[in-house]
Amino acid sequence: MHPSIPLRTLGAVASLCLAFHNDSAIAAGMIPETPVVVVDQQWGEATLNVRNSDDRPALLYSSVENIAEDTERLLVLTPPVARVEPGQSQQVRFILASDKPLTTERLKRVILEGIMPRQDAGGARISLSVRQNIPVILRPANLPIDRAPWKRLTWTAGVNQLQVSNPSPYVVRLAKSVTLLPGGQTLELNRTYILPGETLKLVAASTLGSHVRLFPATTYGFAVDSYDAPLSRR
Template sequence: MKLPAYLKAGAVALCLASSVVHATGMVPETSVVIVEADDGEGAINIKNTDSFPVLLTTTLENIPQDTEELLVVTPPAARVEPGKSQRVRFMLSSKEPLKTERLKRVIFEGIPPQQQNKNEVRMTVRQNLPVIIRPAGLAKSDAPWEQLSWKLDSNSLTVNNPSPYVVRLGQAVQTLPDNSTWSLPHTYVLPGQTLTLELDGQRKPGASKQVRISPATTWGFTVNSYDASLTP
């Protein structure tokens, strides 16, 4: 026998109400990890904001475009007491000098202790952050997105990054003044990389002279939108 929709909803609500759900609160001090080759390492503090101890695990991930293993993380797992912080270090393991910035990802996961004989669910929460590895001697750039080269050819919009910097930005890009919206395949443009954007919707783009992007600095700060010129 099929239950009416409102009865199904009520049953689900009762199930949810029968237990208390808590989420772990492992909070990184910054939104990006920077590893300087000049120092040979980088570090970040992760704070346990919950009222119980948590097992913090740290896992490095490669992006699809760069699978070279360049870092070692320590500690890979650590118990963090309530209100305390754990410092996680990222040590450069590459034997060859880096020529450009490199991009990796790191996942911080807080695993709460199991509660026996309690009607309680504690959820594991993950923090997935970018890791930028900077070559020795590379000058800092506060606006690396200004070096991107944008080109609109018929219905195709491409972007090229001739610089040694990783440029992070929102996936939505707008051409001006026709106000067409385009989508990047991911939220970064690597050094030397050329990407082709997809046009959102069925409307054919009109004549445009600029693109509007939403970039982020290397150190994780968001900035106002930036308008770049289209190259002929």
């Protein structure tokens, strides 16, 4: 039985719930029906319904954003701009822009921004913007579904450093911090994903421990129970 996680790391659980609901704070405005978009290459496209939760019409601006580690243009969406009436939804289509077979999952993001014209006391016209930023996962055709891809990560301890590698074809999503067990030392990943084939290094004051506790999320963005991964030695 591994020791309980220290109180100072409970913040990781809270931040995970926020980070993986849709990776941005949800407020009035344009609200996506799901926290993640998954585009399967077998079908070539996917759709997302976005609802205008405000009491007046707004323009929905949609755009694809590349992550820093993957700037290849693989996805287009339509329509880029649409008027959405109060309480109504607009369907946004995500279309794969490349016929080249995917060999691993790829990660992109979509920006959904609602622009509402409003009038101030002086009669001037101004626009208020509410933005959502959610992940888009592109999946190779016929890639088997893995409901716990974080179990495929390998964790290795060195001198004052931990290394995590993802040898799988899956994008693994998790909280920005992990915990070394026993002892409860908190280590920072500084981002909420590990890409296929990627290796990240984490600075540690000490690497004495047998396991690493992480706080993962499913492909569809929902937080699950923490997972204790075995830690190997170089």
